[in-house]
Amino acid sequence: MRFFILLFSVSVFLNTAQGQSVFEIECNLPGKIKQAGKALIVRGKYGDGFIRLSWKDSATNQTIITDFDILWMYQQSLNLTDSSSTEHKRDTLVFTRAIANKNIKGKTPFPANDFILWFQGNEDTSQPYLGKIPDFGKSDFYIEYDRPADRWNEKPFIISDSVAIQRFRLLQTKDLNKELLANYFLPGELSYPFPMTQEQLVTIRNKNDATLYCITVTDDIDEKISKTTIMDRDKIQQFFGYGADVLNMKVRYIAIQGKDFNFNKVNSVVRNLKTGPNDVIIFSYSGHGFSYSKDPAFQYPQLALWHGNKNAAFFRLNSINLETIFNTLRGKGARLTLVLGDCCNTDAGITRKLEEPEPPPPASMGMEVLIRRNYMRLLMEAEGAYIACAAKKGEPAAGDTLSGGFFTSNFTRILYNKVRGEGKIDPQKAWSQILSSTKTTALTDAARLYCKEFNGPCRQNLIFKKLAVKKAKSTVQRK
Numbered sequence: 018m019r020f021f022i023l024l025f026s027v028s029v030f031l032n033t034a035q036g037q038s039v040f041e042i043e044c045n046l047p048g049k050i051k052q053a054g055k056a057l058i059v060r061g062k063y064g065d066g067f068i069r070l071s072w073k074d075s076a077t078n079q080t081i082i083t084d085f086d087i088l089w090m091y092q093q094s095l096n097l098t099d100s101s102s103t104e105h106k107r108d109t110l111v112f113t114r115a116i117a118n119k120n121i122k123g124k125t126p127f128p129a130n131d132f133i134l135w136f137q138g139n140e141d142t143s144q145p146y147l148g149k150i151p152d153f154g155k156s157d158f159y160i161e162y163d164r165p166a167d168r169w170n171e172k173p174f175i176i177s178d179s180v181a182i183q184r185f186r187l188l189q190t191k192d193l194n195k196e197l198l199a200n201y202f203l204p205g206e207l208s209y210p211f212p213m214t215q216e217q218l219v220t221i222r223n224k225n226d227a228t229l230y231c232i233t234v235t236d237d238i239d240e241k242i243s244k245t246t247i248m249d250r251d252k253i254q255q256f257f258g259y260g261a262d263v264l265n266m267k268v269r270y271i272a273i274q275g276k277d278f279n280f281n282k283v284n285s286v287v288r289n290l291k292t293g294p295n296d297v298i299i300f301s302y303s304g305h306g307f308s309y310s311k312d313p314a315f316q317y318p319q320l321a322l323w324h325g326n327k328n329a330a331f332f333r334l335n336s337i338n339l340e341t342i343f344n345t346l347r348g349k350g351a352r353l354t355l356v357l358g359d360c361c362n363t364d365a366g367i368t369r370k371l372e373e374p375e376p377p378p379p380a381s382m383g384m385e386v387l388i389r390r391n392y393m394r395l396l397m398e399a400e401g402a403y404i405a406c407a408a409k410k411g412e413p414a415a416g417d418t419l420s421g422g423f424f425t426s427n428f429t430r431i432l433y434n435k436v437r438g439e440g441k442i443d444p445q446k447a448w449s450q451i452l453s454s455t456k457t458t459a460l461t462d463a464a465r466l467y468c469k470e471f472n473g474p475c476r477q478n479l480i481f482k483k484l485a486v487k488k489a490k491s492t493v494q495r496k
Contacts, residue, residue: 037061039188039215041197042145045181046072048128053183057201058134058145059218060087067222068115068134069201074125081123082201084222085115087134111136111143115180119226121203133179145185190214205263208393224397227352228267229297230290231257234283235274236304238324248421249303249359250274252429257299260392260436266297278304280322280335287345294488296351297396300342303422306360307336308410315340316480317406318362343404347487354402354486355448359422361413362406363470391436398444405452405481407459415463415475423459424479431455452481 040058045051054072068085116131135146188197193213202221209217235250237243254270261268273282292298306318319336343356407414407424420426431454435442456479463477 037215039193039218040145040185041188042185043183045183047132047178047180055200057198058087059215059222061219066219067118069121069222070127071200072127074123077125079123079125081125081127082121082203083127084118084121085131086118087113087115129178131178135179135182144187145182147182147184149181193218205389208264208389208397210390220398221393224264224266224295224393226293227295227297227397228269228293229257229261229396230269230271230292230299230351232271232286232290232298232300233273234278234300234302234304234320234322235272236278236321236324237274238278239305242304242416244418245416245421246303246359249301249425252421252425253299253301253357256429256432257396260396263389263392264397266396278322278324280337283320283322283342284337287342290346290349292349292351294350294352298346298349298351298354299357300346300355301357301359301425302339302342303359303425306339306358306362306406306414307332308362316410317343317404318358318360318408318410320358320360339406340404343402347402347484350486350488352486353396353399356402356404357425357428358406359414359416359424360407362408362410363413387439388436391438391442394442394444395432395435395447399448400445400486401448402484402486403448403452403481405455405479407477407479409478409480412476412478413468413470415466415468415477417466420462423462423477424455427458427462428452428455431458449481449483452479455479456481 038058038060040060042056042058044054044056046054052072052075054070056068056070058066058068060066066087068087070083070085072081072083073079074081113134113136114131115134117127117129120126135148136143137146137148191212193211193215195207195211198207198211198213198218206221207213208221231254233250233253235246237247237250250272254272258268258270260266271286273286287300290298302320305321307321308315308318315338317339319332319338320342321332321336323331323335339356339358343354346354346356405424407422414422414424416422416426428451431451435447435451459477459479463475466475467473468475
């Protein structure tokens with residue numbers, strides 16, 4: 018007795034709202050070593066989405082969580098025909114291929130690059146198919162179909178790659194609680210209040226692959242300012258590094274300082290940075306800055322990337338404007354870009370004044386869900402490109418040896434208060450609000466100091482602007 022499968026494409030996308038769903042399944046995994054697993058399936062309105070599969074490494078008995086991408090689902094007519102009989106069964110199924118993305122927990126790779134999932138269609142929605150998919154006793158039996166082969170990397174499906182679903186349940190929002198989701202997500206990913214929505218699951222999963230680039234450019238050689246610039250660097254690295262750790266983001270630190278503090282190094286790093294569309298770029302400069310006389314084209318300062326006294330020609334060859342850096346980094350197409358300059362914006366030669374006020378109280382950085390949620394709002398959900406400078410044109414930037422630059426110290430203090438606070442954070446407005454608050458408090462701090470440039474209290478008016486993300490011309494693949 019022989020069976021054969023014939024798939025007739027109906028060419029119908031599941032593009033209705035009913036196609037959106039979250040299932041939890043128990044299944045037997047394909048492969049030579051038979052083992053069971055549990056999976057959370059999150060499907061979008063076109064059938065695409067992702068799977069989090071929890072399974073055990075048979076060698077170590079360690080629980081592994083693997084993330085899979087699922088491709089578009091196509092509705093098909095499936096005919097199971099017994100060639101020795103006129104009887105046959107006809108059903109409408111949906112099939113998709115799940116492609117292994119990466120391990121979320123554990124190091125043992127999933128034993129296959131992909132597997133096949135079958136769903137049974139009906140008028141309302143498609144649900145996991147519990148019927149038996151015949152394997153014909155052969156591990157290499159192929160499913161023939163009339164789709165262009167290049168949709169599946171020119172390889173047809175193999176029946177034995179199908180997951181045998183034993184049971185399933187359709188989940189509602191009330192079911193997406195901490196107890197269930199802890200089986201498929203790391204604690205650092207679960208940043209929203211419980212129960213979560215399907216949209217929030219998609220958000221935290223998609224953001225998981227983001228990389229945060231923390232670029233600090235620090236004049237740590239000039240003894241007049243090095244105490245404050247080093248503090249500025251450390252505060253930026255600590256706040257954003259802590260946020261990346263809380264959110265389980267990859268982070269890459271690029272610290273330009275010491276002998277690398279020069280125009281060529283900064284220009285090379287900025288121009289050659291490779292990012293993806295979901296990444297975050299933080300660029301922070303702390304050092305001397307100046308502006309050219311009678312130069313209305315630039316409201317942001319030139320960065321003085323050298324040490325010692327130099328002539329005007331050297332100034333022009335070895336400085337770069339903060340806005341030039343901003344425009345270059347914005348062009349990388351990252352989801353969020355922050356370009357910060359804690360430096361003077363005066364004619365060359367004006368340096369920052371140093372005093373010693375009382376130190377602020379230490380910040381408490383717990384690992385509460387509240388902090389993860391607020392970091393999520395600021396780093397994962399926010400979009401845009403921001404440039405900010407400590408002082409407007411014609412003004413010096415003040416600081417002290419206990420706090421560092423007033424721009425950076427107030428900026429990071431307000432950020433810590435944000436992530437520890439219970440107030441609602443609007444991801445698309447938060448950074449502008451934070452910079453506005455920084456402007457007010459930094460101005461107040463600066464006014465406590467005497468500046469010889471004004472023969473009186475220092476004036477330091479932070480300037481900033483926000484622009485939309487500039488999409489990169491082509492997607493860069495990071496290795």
